[in-house]
Amino acid sequence: SSSGRGPGRRLLLSTPIFYANGPPHLGHLYSALLADALHRHRALRGTGPGRLSTGIDEHGLKIQQAAAAAGTSPPELCERMSGLFRHALTRAAVSFTDFTRTSEPRHRRAVQRFWAALRDSGALYKGCYEGWYCTPEECFLPESQLAERRDPQGHPCKVSLETGHQVHWTKEENYMFRLSAFQELLQKWLRDNPHAISPEPFYQRVLRWLQEDLPDLSVSRERSRLQWGIPVPSDSTQTIYVWVDALVNYLSVVGYPETHGEWWPAAYHVVGKDILKFHAVYWPALLMAVGLAPPQRILVHSHWTVRGQKMSKSLGNVIDPFACMRQYTVDGFRYFLLRQGVPERDCDYYDEKVVKVLNSELADALGGLLNRSTALSINPSNTYPSFSESCFPKVLDYRETKGTRRASAEDYEFLASVASLPLQVAGYFEGFQIYKALECITLCVRQTNSFFQRHKPWKLNRRDPAEQLWLDTIIHVTLECLRVYGTLLQPVIPHTADKLLSRLAVEPEERGLSSLTFLPRYDGKPCPFEGRQLGPDTGLLFHRLETSRQHQIETEKL
Numbered sequence: 001s002s003s004g005r006g007p008g009r010r011l012l013l014s015t016p017i018f019y020a021n022g023p024p025h026l027g028h029l030y031s032a033l034l035a036d037a038l039h040r041h042r043a044l045r046g047t048g049p050g051r052l053s054t055g056i057d058e059h060g061l062k063i064q065q066a067a068a069a070a071g072t073s074p075p076e077l078c079e080r081m082s083g084l085f086r087h088a089l090t091r092a093a094v095s096f097t098d099f100t101r102t103s104e105p106r107h108r109r110a111v112q113r114f115w116a117a118l119r120d121s122g123a124l125y126k127g128c129y130e131g132w133y134c135t136p137e138e139c140f141l142p143e144s145q146l147a148e149r150r151d152p153q154g155h156p157c158k159v160s161l162e163t164g165h166q167v168h169w170t171k172e173e174n175y176m177f178r179l180s181a182f183q184e185l186l187q188k189w190l191r192d193n194p195h196a197i198s199p200e201p202f203y204q205r206v207l208r209w210l211q212e213d214l215p216d217l218s219v220s221r222e223r224s225r226l227q228w229g230i231p232v233p234s235d236s237t238q239t240i241y242v243w244v245d246a247l248v249n250y251l252s253v254v255g256y257p258e259t260h261g262e263w264w265p266a267a268y269h270v271v272g273k274d275i276l277k278f279h280a281v282y283w284p285a286l287l288m289a290v291g292l293a294p295p296q297r298i299l300v301h302s303h304w305t306v307r308g309q310k311m312s313k314s315l316g317n318v319i320d321p322f323a324c325m326r327q328y329t330v331d332g333f334r335y336f337l338l339r340q341g342v343p344e345r346d347c348d349y350y351d352e353k354v355v356k357v358l359n360s361e362l363a364d365a366l367g368g369l370l371n372r373s374t375a376l377s378i379n380p381s382n383t384y385p386s387f388s389e390s391c392f393p394k395v396l397d398y399r400e401t402k403g404t405r406r407a408s409a410e411d412y413e414f415l416a417s418v419a420s421l422p423l424q425v426a427g428y429f430e431g432f433q434i435y436k437a438l439e440c441i442t443l444c445v446r447q448t449n450s451f452f453q454r455h456k457p458w459k460l461n462r463r464d465p466a467e468q469l470w471l472d473t474i475i476h477v478t479l480e481c482l483r484v485y486g487t488l489l490q491p492v493i494p495h496t497a498d499k500l501l502s503r504l505a506v507e508p509e510e511r512g513l514s515s516l517t518f519l520p521r522y523d524g525k526p527c528p529f530e531g532r533q534l535g536p537d538t539g540l541l542f543h544r545l546e547t548s549r550q551h552q553i554e555t556e557k558l
Contacts, residue, residue, distance in 0.1 A: 009048040012267040013039045016275060017055040017100055017249050020081040021066040024088040025311065026304050026319040026349065027272060030337050034301060034434065035270040036094040037338055040491035041429045044513040051263070053253045054089060055100030056082050059229040060242035061135050061221075074228045078103060088321055093330055093494055100249045102230075110252035111245050112233045114290065117257070118219075123178050123289040129218045130171035134160050138242050140218060141167055175220040175238060182285040183214050189284060189294055197280055198432045199344040202273065202300040206280040217282060219244050247283045250295070265293040273300050299432045301343040307350045319349060328545060331493035332358045338492050339438045355547045362496065365445045366485065367541035369452065370500060373478040374534060378457055378471075384479055384505065384529040385472035387521035392473055394522055406470050410454070414447045418481055419518050425488050426513070438492065441485055448481040476530070479504060480519045483529070487516050496542060505535040 015031045018024065032054060039052040058078040067077040082101055089096060100107060118124050131140040141160055146167060151157045158167050187210050190196060190203070197203040220238040223231065229239040248256070254263040265287075271279050276298075284294035303310075306317040324333045336354045339361070341347050373379065392407045421444055428437035452474065460471040486500035490511065501511055506529070521527045 010050070010263050010266050011042065011048065012051045012053060012250070012254060012263050013042075014052070014250055014253075014267060014269050015054040015096075016269075016271050017057040017102065017246055018085055019060075019062065020056045020058045020078045020085075021062045022313075023081065023084050024321055026321060026324075026337075027311070028085070029088065029092055029321045029333075030301065030304060030341060031270055031272060032089055032094045032096075033092065033334055033337055034299070034341075034343075034432075035268075036092075036096075037334075037434050037491040038268070038270070038299075038429060038432075040095060040494070041426075041513070044487075044490060044511070045426070046512055046514050051097045051253075052095060053098040053100060053250070054085075054094070054096045055098070055249060055253075056085050056102070057242070057246040057249075058082075058102045059245055060138050061226055061228075062138060064226070064228045065135070075103070091325060091330065092321065092334065098253045100253055102245055102249065107249060107252045108230050110256045111230050111240060111248045113257045114248045114251065114286075115233055115240060115244075117290040118177065118286065121289050121291070123181070124175050124219065125178070126173060127176040127216070127218075128171070129174045129176070130169070132158060132167035133170040134163070134165050134167045136165045137163060140170075142215075172222045172225070174218045174222070175232065175235075177217045177219045177286065177289070179214050179217045179282065179285055182288055183210060185288055186210050186281065186284060189288075195297065196294070197298045197300065199300065201344050202276060202280075202298075206276065209277065209281060214281070243278055243282065244286065247278065247286065250283075251292075265295055267295040268297045268299055269295050270299045270301070273302050276300055299343070301341065302346045304341070304347055304349045306348070308348055324354075328354055328358060329495075329542075331496045332362065332542070332545070335362060335438075335493050338434050339442075340435065342435055343432060352547050355545045358542070359544050361442050361445070362493070362542040363540075363544045365442070365449060366482075366500075369445060369449055369478065370482055370503065370541050372452060373475055373482065374503065374537075379475055379534075380462075382534050384532045384534060385475050386530055387476040387519070387527065388469040388473045389521070389524070391470045392477070392522065394524070406455075406473075408454075411451060414451050415477075415519065415522065417447060418444050418484060421484060422488060422513065422516050422518070429491075434492070437488075441488055444481065445485060448478060452478055476521070476527075477519065479529070480527075484516065484518050487511055487513065499538045500541060502535045503538045505529070505532050 013035050015035045018028050035052060039050055042050050056078065058074070063074050063077065067074045070077060078101070086099060129140070132146060133140050137160065145161050146158045147161050149157055149159045151166065159165060160167055190207055190210065194203065197206055219241045220232050221241060223237050223239050226239045229242060230245050232238040232240055250267060250269065251260050251264065254260045269279055279298050287294055305311065306319060309315060309317060311318050321333070328336065336357055339357060340353070376382070379385065392411070395412065421440060424440050425437040428434065428440070455474050457471050457474045460467045462468050462471060482500060483504050483506055486497045486504065486506070490497040510528070521530065
């Protein structure tokens with residue numbers, strides 16, 4: 001298959017297409033940053049052509065209502081939201097290659113062709129559907145997921161257990177999809193592909209859903225209720241259900257129905273856990289029905305709370321990503337979300353935590369290390385100095401320390417952990433655990449600072465030949481560490497990593513991951529950087545931040 005592991009393997013990474021009923025928030029950016037970091041990491045490894053797709057989902061009842069509430073038309077609302085989302089993603093340095101709008105002709109055509117393929121396969125039938133419909137979630141809910149409440153007028157009503165949204169009894173004739181017919185195929189697909197859904201708890205959740213009854217799915221709505229959507233080909237009384245329309249974006253982006261075979265099914269979908277069922281049950285079944293394979297992987301993440309509370313418009317605690325990027329810088333914002341976001345559980349966001357993480361890990365640990373090792377007092381020639389094997393000889397077992405050399409057992413342990421870092425980081429990216437990759441890098445940065453502190457190069461005398469060799473070796477090792485960290489951090493903090501690598505005079509073509517080797521001189525191989533002039537001073541790597549509360553106090557004093 002096209003997804004074989006050979007060279008030149010293609011891969012489509014996707015974010016969901018975001019619903020255009022409101023402006024971008026933290027959750028949207030988190031999905032996009034996870035996908036972007038994976039996309040950038042893959043590009044640096046040079047494993048083959050890659051695409052990163054995103055976009056907005058412009059159809060459905062919710063948008064019809066949001067436009068009416070804003071006193072505008074659906075197309076005008078979507079035009080505005082499309083601009084906002086594009087701007088937010090571009091500002092956050094999300095390197096998307098494709099931005100889909102579901103109102104585009106190429107998408108509409110793909111959806112209608114997909115519908116025709118479903119119809120021709122015999123997977124659709126006309127059925128009368130009645131049940132409780134939840135407009136905000138755009139779906140019918142079974143009794144088991146409802147609770148009794150009272151509406152603002154005090155009349156009894158039913159609401160969704162999960163979201164609290166009111167539901168209404170709705171009866172209409174729709175096209176139905178024979179989801180039930182795919183239950184065994186779906187189970188087999190998951191059993192044969194244990195990594196199809198990550199992290200593991202979500203894989204288990206989908207397996208459990210597939211053990212329950214799978215009712216057939218309503219895949220169209222009456223046109224009289226829903227005008228804002230793609231009409232069913234050959235039946236103008238029906239509109240294609242917004243979820244079917246939205247899911248097909250993953251195919252329309254790669255040229256369905258003509259050229260999608262060049263990419264599909266080599267696709268990784270990054271999705272929030274709230275849309276897991278649509279992506280892990282309905283979408284694979286729809287694909288199977290038209291004779292296509294399910295996507296290679298579905299990577300699932302959880303939600304962000306704010307000081308322990310759910311983000312909601314009513315609580316007024318929705319985090320504006322633009323404000324965050326102004327306050328913490330783009331890289332600061334990216335680093336925090338990817339460092340603190342653990343896909344399998346909800347994570348909490350608050351200002352003091354962001355400031356603490358960024359100050360301690362980016363400003364102090366990484367920035368401090370660069371400052372110390374490039375300071376003119378320590379490195380007056382402003383070069384990448386030489387490594388001396390006599391100070392740091394290669395040993396097979398560093399526990400047999402002879403007292404002659406300068407390097408201690410602790411130093412050898414530290415070298416070993418930095419040497420193993422690139423592979424470790426690659427493994428964590430592959431396993432959708434970017435936060436663990438960043439944790440490992442942080443630990444190594446800390447070890448490098450300890451190494452520097454332990455040997456106090458500022459106390460060594462440059463005029464003593466023996467001390468000078470050791471001083472240069474300490475700086476060489478430290479700069480080699482910084483080069484490794486800068487290279488590995490490129491997918492997460494692209495601007496800061498660029499600043500760091502430019503200061504170390506690492507050329508653009510020397511920044512890939514496939515050729516990254518740490519401290520070649522230790523293994524008796526030449527180091528291309530040795531003796532090179534460092535790049536121009538790029539200033540502080542990352543400026544220390546104040547919490548917004550501190551900031552208020554300082555401003556009040558003025």
